[in-house]
Amino acid sequence: MDTFLALTVTGLVTGCLYALTASGLVVTYTTSGIFNFAHGAIGMLAAFSYWELTASQGMPGLPALLLTVLVISPLVGAVIERLLVRRLGTASLEVTLTVTVGLLLLLIGIANTIWDPATPHRVQAFFLGDEVTVAGVVLTAHQLVIVATATAVAISLWAFLHWSRTGVALRAVVDDRELAALTGASPTRVGQLGWALGAGLAGLAGVLLASQVSLDATTMTLLVVNGYAAAVLGRLTNLPLTFVGGLLLGLCQAWAVGYLTLDFISQIQPVIPMLFLFVALVLSPQARLRVAQTAPLRAPSVPGARRTLLATGSFLVVAALAAVAMPLSRMGDATHGMAVALILLSLVPLVGYGGMVSLSQLTFAGIGAVALAKVGGGPEGLLAAIAVPAAVGLLVALPTMRLRGLHLALATLAFGYAMDDAFFSNATVMTDSLGLPVPRPLGLDDPRGYFFLVCGAFAVCAFGVLALRRSTLGRRLVALGDSPAGCSTLGMRVRRTKLGVFAMSAGMAGLGGALLGGQQGAVGSADFGLLLSLTLLLLAVVWGVRTVSGVLIAALLLEAAPLLQDHISGVGSVVPLLVGLGAIGLGKHQNGIVGSVVAATRRRRAVPNLPQPRTEPPIREEVLTSAQS
Amino acid sequence: MLRVEDIGVRFGGVHALKGVSLTCPAGQVTGLIGPNGAGKTTLFNIVTGIQRPDAGSVHLDDRDITRDSTEQRARAGLARTFQRLEVFGSLTVRENVQLAAELHRGLRRRGRSPVELADDLLARVGLTAVADHQAGVLPTGSARLLELARALAISPTTLLLDEPGSGLDEAESHQLGDLLRSLAAEGTAVLLVEHDVQLVMRICAHIYVLDFGQLLCEGSPAEVQADVGVQQAYLGAESVAS
Numbered sequence A: 001m002d003t004f005l006a007l008t009v010t011g012l013v014t015g016c017l018y019a020l021t022a023s024g025l026v027v028t029y030t031t032s033g034i035f036n037f038a039h040g041a042i043g044m045l046a047a048f049s050y051w052e053l054t055a056s057q058g059m060p061g062l063p064a065l066l067l068t069v070l071v072i073s074p075l076v077g078a079v080i081e082r083l084l085v086r087r088l089g090t091a092s093l094e095v096t097l098t099v100t101v102g103l104l105l106l107l108i109g110i111a112n113t114i115w116d117p118a119t120p121h122r123v124q125a126f127f128l129g130d131e132v133t134v135a136g137v138v139l140t141a142h143q144l145v146i147v148a149t150a151t152a153v154a155i156s157l158w159a160f161l162h163w164s165r166t167g168v169a170l171r172a173v174v175d176d177r178e179l180a181a182l183t184g185a186s187p188t189r190v191g192q193l194g195w196a197l198g199a200g201l202a203g204l205a206g207v208l209l210a211s212q213v214s215l216d217a218t219t220m221t222l223l224v225v226n227g228y229a230a231a232v233l234g235r236l237t238n239l240p241l242t243f244v245g246g247l248l249l250g251l252c253q254a255w256a257v258g259y260l261t262l263d264f265i266s267q268i269q270p271v272i273p274m275l276f277l278f279v280a281l282v283l284s285p286q287a288r289l290r291v292a293q294t295a296p297l298r299a300p301s302v303p304g305a306r307r308t309l310l311a312t313g314s315f316l317v318v319a320a321l322a323a324v325a326m327p328l329s330r331m332g333d334a335t336h337g338m339a340v341a342l343i344l345l346s347l348v349p350l351v352g353y354g355g356m357v358s359l360s361q362l363t364f365a366g367i368g369a370v371a372l373a374k375v376g377g378g379p380e381g382l383l384a385a386i387a388v389p390a391a392v393g394l395l396v397a398l399p400t401m402r403l404r405g406l407h408l409a410l411a412t413l414a415f416g417y418a419m420d421d422a423f424f425s426n427a428t429v430m431t432d433s434l435g436l437p438v439p440r441p442l443g444l445d446d447p448r449g450y451f452f453l454v455c456g457a458f459a460v461c462a463f464g465v466l467a468l469r470r471s472t473l474g475r476r477l478v479a480l481g482d483s484p485a486g487c488s489t490l491g492m493r494v495r496r497t498k499l500g501v502f503a504m505s506a507g508m509a510g511l512g513g514a515l516l517g518g519q520q521g522a523v524g525s526a527d528f529g530l531l532l533s534l535t536l537l538l539l540a541v542v543w544g545v546r547t548v549s550g551v552l553i554a555a556l557l558l559e560a561a562p563l564l565q566d567h568i569s570g571v572g573s574v575v576p577l578l579v580g581l582g583a584i585g586l587g588k589h590q591n592g593i594v595g596s597v598v599a600a601t602r603r604r605r606a607v608p609n610l611p612q613p614r615t616e617p618p619i620r621e622e623v624l625t626s627a628q629s
Numbered sequence B: 001m002l003r004v005e006d007i008g009v010r011f012g013g014v015h016a017l018k019g020v021s022l023t024c025p026a027g028q029v030t031g032l033i034g035p036n037g038a039g040k041t042t043l044f045n046i047v048t049g050i051q052r053p054d055a056g057s058v059h060l061d062d063r064d065i066t067r068d069s070t071e072q073r074a075r076a077g078l079a080r081t082f083q084r085l086e087v088f089g090s091l092t093v094r095e096n097v098q099l100a101a102e103l104h105r106g107l108r109r110r111g112r113s114p115v116e117l118a119d120d121l122l123a124r125v126g127l128t129a130v131a132d133h134q135a136g137v138l139p140t141g142s143a144r145l146l147e148l149a150r151a152l153a154i155s156p157t158t159l160l161l162d163e164p165g166s167g168l169d170e171a172e173s174h175q176l177g178d179l180l181r182s183l184a185a186e187g188t189a190v191l192l193v194e195h196d197v198q199l200v201m202r203i204c205a206h207i208y209v210l211d212f213g214q215l216l217c218e219g220s221p222a223e224v225q226a227d228v229g230v231q232q233a234y235l236g237a238e239s240v241a242s
C-alpha cells in the first residue's frame, strides 16, 4: 500500500509537468492552428536561461524563475509568431511541420552553441533539502512546488479564458477564426498572445523540470515531447481534458515503473509515454473528411519516360566515373551519402507525392540494417532488408491509416521515438555496446565496387519512383495528397493505396539503411535517432521532397556538412543550425529550393493566357451577410 | 435513382437537417434550393457518406446504402462535385479526369482508354484548351467544370452537383444548363444545388426547397415560384439583396 501511494504521488508530480507543457501546446495550437513541434525546445531554452541567470549570474531562484517564465519565454514565443508563424497562413501541413521542426533543431543548435554540451550544467531544485511527509509518503519541497504551480496554472488559465475579455476573445478564435474576426477579435493579435502564453507555459515546465534531469539540450527537448500524448488526449483543443491526460500519463508511467519488473517490460518502460501517444492517436476521433484547400502550388513537372531513362543513364555513367576516379579516402563518405540519398528517396512517394508526413523514416532504415545483419550479406539478406521494414511499416500503418495529416505524423513520431528507446538501445538487438556488426551485402568488400552498387540501387529506385509517378498509382497518390474527399467520392480505395505506399516507402528506406550499415560495418543506436530522422526529413523538404534531384542534392549536402564544420570553429553543430535556418526559409519557398528554381525557369517559358489563380470566397461571410439581410 | 428518407442530423444541439425526404428520379434534373446554411451541402455529404446521419436512410436504385462507405457508394454509381472545390490541384486538368476514369475502369483492359475518355469529357465541358495546365491554378468557374468532368468519368447513374454554376458568366452558365439537360436525357439522375434561380427554373423538372434544415415545399418550377413561403424565405431575400 505504501509503495502504491508513493508511486501515485510521483506519478502525479510527473503528470503535473506533462499537463503544464501539454496545455501550452494546446494554447498555441488552438489560437494559431499550428502544431508547434518546437514547444519542447522553447522549454529547453527557458531551462538554460534559468541556469544562466542563477548558476552563472548568481540571481536568486524566484526572480530568475519569474524573469524566465513571465518575460523571456513569452518574448521568444511572440517573436516566433511574428517572424515565422504569421507568414505561414494556409501553408500545407508538410510545410508548417517542417518549419516548426526546423525551429526545434535551430533552438537546439543555438543552445549547444551558447552552452557547451561537454560541460555539465546543473540547476538546483527549489528549497533543496526541505521535505514534507504526507500520509507516510515523503515529498520534496520541489515536488510540492510543481504540484502547486500546476494547480495554480490550471485554475488561472481557466479563469483567464472564461472571465477576462482577452481570454474570451481567445476562446472565440479557437471556436472559429473567421467568425471571431467578423466580431472584432483580431486573430493575429490573439495568435500572438497564444504563442506568448504557450511559450510561457513551456518555459515554466522547462524550469521546473530542469533540476530533475541533467540539463542537455536534446534530452530536455525530447522529454517535453512526452507531453504531446496528453495534448492529443485533449484532442489538441480541450484544456481540462489535456490536464487529465497529463496526470493519467504520469500515473501510468509511475505505476509501470513500480510494478512491471519483468525484464522485457522494464526495458520498454521509457517508451510508455509514446505508447500512450500512439494509442491516444489511434483512438482519437477524426474530423470528418474535409480538406482545407491550401494555396495552389505549382507542382514540379513530371519527367517523361525518355527523360527519366536519359537521366538515370547519365547518373550511372557519372557514378561509374566517380567510382574509378575518386580518391579512396573520399569513397566512404560518398558511399554513405548515396545510401542516405536512397533513404531520402523513400520520402518522395510518401511525403512528396502522397503528402503523408512520416517522422520516423530512419527507424525503417535501421530495421533494414538490423535485418541485413541478422540474416547475412547474401541476396537473401538484402531481400530481408527490404521485406522486414516493409512488413513493419504495414503493421504501423494498419492502425494509423485512418489518421490524417498531423495525427499521422505524430503517430510516426511516437513509433520512431519508441523504437529509439526500446529497439535500437536494446542489448538483445544490438549485441554489444560498439554496435551491431553489419556485413557488406553481396560480399562486395572493394570500396569502389560497393560505391557503385549503392549508386546502382539508388538509380534503380529513382527510376522506379519516377515511373510510379507517371503510373495510375502515382496519380492516385498525388490526388490523395491534394484531396482525400475527392478521392473517396470517385471510388478510390484510399486505405489500400496508403498502406501500399507506406510499406513500399519503408522497404526502400530499409534497403538504404542496410546499404548504409554495410558501408559503416556496424550500426548503433545513434545512427537511427529521432532527431536525425527529423533532420533528414527537413533537408528533403527544404531541397524539394517532390523531386528526385531535390533529395539527391539534400543527401550530398548533408555529407558535405562535416567539411563545412571544420571551417567554422566556435559553432557547436553546424548541421542543425543550417537545416533549421533552411526549414524556416521554407515559409517563403514552399516547394523547396529545387522546386522554386524549376518554377522560376518555367515561368520564363510562360504558358500563353494562363487563367488567373482562383480565389475562393470565404464561406462564412456568405452565411453571415445572408443572416443580416 | 436516388431516394433519401427522413434524414436527420445535428451539429451540437442544432438540427442541420430534420425529416428530409426526397426523390431524384433518373432521366431528369431535380433542383434543391434554399438560403445559405439551409443544409444543402450537409445533405450531399450524407448522401455520399462523408457524414453519417443521426436518423433516416439513403437508397440508390432501391438499394439501402446508408451504411456503405463513400468508396462503395461511388462504385455503386454515385458521383458528386463540391461547393468548396476538391480538384486535385497538383495534377494536370487531363490527369484529374484520367484518374477518375482509371479508378472506374479498375483492372479491366477493355473499352476506351482513360486518356481518350478524359479528352472527350474535357471537350464536353469545354476545357480542352487548358487540358495540360495544372488544375490548381484554374479559376473557380473552370475548376467547377473540371469537377463535373471528373465526376462524369466514373459513369455515374446519379450525379450530385453543389453549385456548379457559381463562378461562370451568363453564357457559360447557359451552356452548363444545356449540358445538364442532355446528361439527364441520357438517363442520369441529376440533383442540382444552385443559387442561380434562373438556371434552376429553366432546367429542373422538380424542385425541393430547403430552409433551416427542413423541406419547405416541393413541386414544378411554376408551383415553387408561386409558393408564398418560398418567396419569403428565399426568393424574397434574394430579390431584396440584388
Ligand SMILES: Nc1ncnc2c1ncn2[C@@H]1O[C@H](COP(=O)(O)OP(=O)(O)OP(=O)(O)O)[C@@H](O)[C@H]1O
Pocket (backbone or CB within 6 Å): A622, A623, B011, B016, B034, B035, B036, B037, B038, B039, B040, B041, B042, B043, B083
Ligand atoms: N461540420 C459542421 N459542424 C457544425 N456545423 C456545421 C457543420 N457543417 C455545417 N454546419 C452548419 O449546418 C448548417 C447547414 O450548412 P450547409 O453547409 O449544409 O448549408 P448550405 O445549404 O449548403 O449553405 P450554402 O448555400 O451557404 O452552401 C449551417 O448552419 C452550418 O453552419
Ligand SMILES: [Mg+2]
Pocket (backbone or CB within 6 Å): B040, B041, B042, B083, B162
Ligand atoms: Mg452549401
